[in-house]
Amino acid sequence: MNWFIVAIMAMVHTNGDKDLFVFTDPYFETSQECISYVQENQNAVMLRLAREFPNNNLDKIMCVPEENVEKIMESTRPIPEAQTEI
Secondary structure: OOOOEEEEEEEOOEEEEEEEEEOOOEEEEEEEHHHHHHOOOOOHHHHHHHHHOOOOOOOEEEEEEEEHHHHHHHHHOOOOOOOOOE
């Protein structure tokens, strides 16, 4: 089973949702490998999140098995693309 790093950001949107980010690369064979990677590469993880969410802070970071990531992805709404006013 593969494990992935999932970050949940702190800011709560008006509809109650929070941003989340799934690191698909790298992925890991065990939860312990994932945890060790996060601990050893904190700066790189935080830099990536700062690039993705420049006006947001990290709330929680977890190592999640692939089947749960799939469930998370199925239950979340993608960010709608920017629309231009006519």
